[in-house]
Amino acid sequence: MTTPGGSWNTDADGSGESPRTPGYRAWIGGLVELAQQAFRRLAVSAARTPGRLSMIAVGLVTLTLLVGLVSTVMAQGKKDAVDGLLEHREPVTAEAQRVYSALSDAEATAAGALLADDSETERLRERYEDSIAQAGASLAKAAASAQEVPEAAEQVDIIGQQLPVYTGLVETARANDRQGFPVGASYLQEASELMRSTILPAAQELYELETGRLAEQQRDARSFPVFTALLALGLVAALLATQRYLQRRTNRVLNPGLVVATVAVLVSLLWTSVALVVHGVQVGSGQRDGTEQADRLVSTRIVALQARADQTMSLVARGAGDQHAEGFSRLSRQLGGSDGAGGLLGEVREQAAGGPAEELVNEAIENAESWRLADERIREHSDEGDYGAAVELAISADDEGAARAFHALDDNLSQAIDEGRQDFVDSTTTASRALHALPQGLAVLSVVAALGITVGVGERLREYR
Amino acid sequence: MTPRTRRHARRHPRHLLVALLPALGLAVAACGPAGEPRDLSGQVVAQRPQPAGVGGAPPEEDGEVADDDCDATASLEPDGADIPDGSTMAEIRDRGHLVAGVDQNTFLFGFHNPATGQLEGFDIDIAREVAGAIFGDRDRVRFRTITSAERIPALREGDVDIVVRTMTVNCARREHVEFSSVYFEAGQRVLVRAASGVDSLDDLAGQRVCAAEGSTSLRNIAEAAPEPVSVPNWSDCLVMLQQRQVEAVSTDDTILAGMAEQDPTTEVVGEPFTEEPYAIGIPPGDEDMVRYVNAVLEDVREDRWDELYDRWIEPVLGGASPPDARYR
Numbered sequence: 001m002t003t004p005g006g007s008w009n010t011d012a013d014g015s016g017e018s019p020r021t022p023g024y025r026a027w028i029g030g031l032v033e034l035a036q037q038a039f040r041r042l043a044v045s046a047a048r049t050p051g052r053l054s055m056i057a058v059g060l061v062t063l064t065l066l067v068g069l070v071s072t073v074m075a076q077g078k079k080d081a082v083d084g085l086l087e088h089r090e091p092v093t094a095e096a097q098r099v100y101s102a103l104s105d106a107e108a109t110a111a112g113a114l115l116a117d118d119s120e121t122e123r124l125r126e127r128y129e130d131s132i133a134q135a136g137a138s139l140a141k142a143a144a145s146a147q148e149v150p151e152a153a154e155q156v157d158i159i160g161q162q163l164p165v166y167t168g169l170v171e172t173a174r175a176n177d178r179q180g181f182p183v184g185a186s187y188l189q190e191a192s193e194l195m196r197s198t199i200l201p202a203a204q205e206l207y208e209l210e211t212g213r214l215a216e217q218q219r220d221a222r223s224f225p226v227f228t229a230l231l232a233l234g235l236v237a238a239l240l241a242t243q244r245y246l247q248r249r250t251n252r253v254l255n256p257g258l259v260v261a262t263v264a265v266l267v268s269l270l271w272t273s274v275a276l277v278v279h280g281v282q283v284g285s286g287q288r289d290g291t292e293q294a295d296r297l298v299s300t301r302i303v304a305l306q307a308r309a310d311q312t313m314s315l316v317a318r319g320a321g322d323q324h325a326e327g328f329s330r331l332s333r334q335l336g337g338s339d340g341a342g343g344l345l346g347e348v349r350e351q352a353a354g355g356p357a358e359e360l361v362n363e364a365i366e367n368a369e370s371w372r373l374a375d376e377r378i379r380e381h382s383d384e385g386d387y388g389a390a391v392e393l394a395i396s397a398d399d400e401g402a403a404r405a406f407h408a409l410d411d412n413l414s415q416a417i418d419e420g421r422q423d424f425v426d427s428t429t430t431a432s433r434a435l436h437a438l439p440q441g442l443a444v445l446s447v448v449a450a451l452g453i454t455v456g457v458g459e460r461l462r463e464y465r
Numbered sequence: 466m467t468p469r470t471r472r473h474a475r476r477h478p479r480h481l482l483v484a485l486l487p488a489l490g491l492a493v494a495a496c497g498p499a500g501e502p503r504d505l506s507g508q509v510v511a512q513r514p515q516p517a518g519v520g521g522a523p524p525e526e527d528g529e530v531a532d533d534d535c536d537a538t539a540s541l542e543p544d545g546a547d548i549p550d551g552s553t554m555a556e557i558r559d560r561g562h563l564v565a566g567v568d569q570n571t572f573l574f575g576f577h578n579p580a581t582g583q584l585e586g587f588d589i590d591i592a593r594e595v596a597g598a599i600f601g602d603r604d605r606v607r608f609r610t611i612t613s614a615e616r617i618p619a620l621r622e623g624d625v626d627i628v629v630r631t632m633t634v635n636c637a638r639r640e641h642v643e644f645s646s647v648y649f650e651a652g653q654r655v656l657v658r659a660a661s662g663v664d665s666l667d668d669l670a671g672q673r674v675c676a677a678e679g680s681t682s683l684r685n686i687a688e689a690a691p692e693p694v695s696v697p698n699w700s701d702c703l704v705m706l707q708q709r710q711v712e713a714v715s716t717d718d719t720i721l722a723g724m725a726e727q728d729p730t731t732e733v734v735g736e737p738f739t740e741e742p743y744a745i746g747i748p749p750g751d752e753d754m755v756r757y758v759n760a761v762l763e764d765v766r767e768d769r770w771d772e773l774y775d776r777w778i779e780p781v782l783g784g785a786s787p788p789d790a791r792y793r
Binding site (some may be wrong): 184186190384 | 509570576579607700726
């Protein structure tokens with residue numbers, strides 16, 4: 001009704017003085033009269049059984065097609081949502097996470113590259129460059145999605161503006177250091193301050209915003225379609241009532257058409273329920289064992305990276321390095337708690353228990369412990385003034401060194417993060433597969449049900465002729 | 466709309482429509498303001514980074530400013546090069562190494578040489594002389610790098626045996642720690658960008674001038690009116706000067722010379738306006754150590770001082786002779 005009404009309005013406004021106005025009025029009047037006639041005829045025929053039967057048939061078919069349409073759209077929406085998780089939302093969150101960890105990694109590596117001797121510098125330098133490149137590339141990917149949320153866009157702006165400044169400072173530090181100028185160390189400290197006070201908080205905020213959006217979308221994907229369910233149950237009730245009505249009127253137990261329709265609707269209902277339960281469970285499992293675990297692991301890894309940055313900076317900033325040494329102890333406690341197996345790593349272990357990442361997390365806990373011990377020895381050397389030994393222990397890839405323990409820890413946590421992401425992909429793909437062909441199936445079944453109703457009621461109607 | 470347009474077209478001559486439509490289009494296009502081009506990012510202004518821990522004027526320390534009436538540079542008479550049992554030196558000898566609080570950021574005095582991985586400089590060599598006297602081996606010293614502000618706390622808490630870190634001896638500091646005789650005479654001057662046209666501290670009224678926190682220089686700047694900016698380490702001052710966040714750095718000419726060496730676009734200007742006698746800081750109560758170190762310094766003045774000066778300082782600041790020791 002709205003469409004003709006709407007266009008009539010426009011025409012009336014647009015051509016109010018047109019000579020054709022009376023014609024339109026007559027047409028509208030005719031339409032109203034037609035509707036009135038139809039209604040009167042319906043009222044008359046509803047008083048008789050055949051008329052009532054046709055009306056029931058029309059109502060049932062309409063309701064069936066409506067339920068079919070709504071549930072098909074619902075199922076397609078669910079499928080789109082879960083595919084969106086897999087193809088867009090989670091990858092974007094992962095990019096935001098990469099920005100955060102690549103930046104932390106760059107900071108942790110830059111100081112080491114300044115401390116180390118030539119061969120080691122080369123390797124650390126490469127790692128630093130790779131981290132910066134990774135951060136830049138991931139930022140570009142994360143930026144597109146971040147534009148949808150003003151707070152996220154703001155963080156992208158901060159990182160985009162400050163990252164070139166940061167790399168500039170690191171290069172200035174490097175150039176001065178190469179000439180043997182102590183001002184190089186001061187530039188590096190300034191770079192580190194910029195990273196910690198401005199860039200990393202923005203990267204963290206961006207990551208947390210994206211993680212929040214992912215969780216929200218996962219919740220939405222799992223939500224139960226109450227409206228569709230009520231509509232479908234209403235349809236089943238209507239079908240059963242109609243059959244009871246026909247049974248009383250015609251004394252025939254079964255109407256094949258309506259039975260086919262009922263079966264089709266029940267099959268739809270059952271299929272949808274099973275698919276949605278599997279879907280919900282799998283999306284939930286992908287969220288709990290996949291993304292949430294990965295999120296916890298990411299936080300843990302970033303604390304480890306920041307502790308590493310403090311460890312190396314405490315040696316670069318000798319003399320002003322106490323705050324970094326304290327930073328390391330604080331972050332190290334945060335990482336492993338008081339006994340090395342508590343803190344963030346303890347939480348991660350609890351979460352990963354029985355999962356594919358369990359082994360990795362256990363190894364990471366051992367790495368963290370040997371790293372902490374290595375740092376104690378670095379601190380001893382440093383306090384005794386044996387700077388060379390302290391640097392050697394911090395940078396070299398020896399078995400006893402802090403570098404080896406840290407890198408092993410970092411690798412294990414990265415792999416565990418990948419396991420978490422894999423878990424998400426596995427579960428969420430299963431969730432998506434559970435909905436495979438469901439929209440199309442529901443559409444077909446609703447057409448079958450509608451045909452069944454038409455044929456079934458049509459048969460009865462023929463008996464009245 | 467399409468059917469109606471077609472009806473109109475039928476009713477009116479086609480060429481009229483052809484003429485009218487563009488005219489109508491132009492009329493509509495000219496109506497109303499067009500708005501402005503949209504800038505998605507707006508005008509961005511660079512936010513310039515600063516070194517960590519930048520501060521302002523120094524806090525008033527108890528008695529530091531007022532108490533100038535002691536004989537600051539007069540130390541204890543040397544008492545020979547022997548190390549008696551139970552003395553502070555004997556403890557150090559038994560430990561196997563001397564612990565010296567030094568700087569790693571002051572070019573020419575105490576700095577980290579990335580090529581060798583070692584700390585080098587005039588102060589470092591003085592500390593090595595003390596170690597050489599105790600152990601007969603100049604390498605038996607462990608360097609702890611400390612900031613300017615950490616010098617007195619490190620001595621009072623006994624974290625280090627000596628501090629050789631461009632440390633000016635004055636009465637206020639004498640209340641907290643012991644000092645050896647003076648081993649170097651410096652004076653506060655000003656480092657500016659060569660193109661700035663500044664000739665002395667007086668030209669810097671109302672400008673930002675940088676010094677390390679806890680240093681006497683910072684106090685002197687604060688007294689001489691310019692707006693003081695404090696940083697944890699001297700090198701941070703050079704960073705801020707290079708980044709044009711301060712107009713000048715003012716401290717001992719020795720430290721400034723090291724900075725000028727790192728940046729040829731800067732120069733040291735003005736006459737020295739303070740006397741900064743450098744002495745070795747020693748933990749309070751270690752009087753035997755003071756006498757011992759003074760004996761070491763007597764030897765250094767006679768023997769190695771010129772060699773060390775020529776190696777580190779002479780190329781930048783020109784010739785000088787060792788300061789005379791004064792004892793009370």
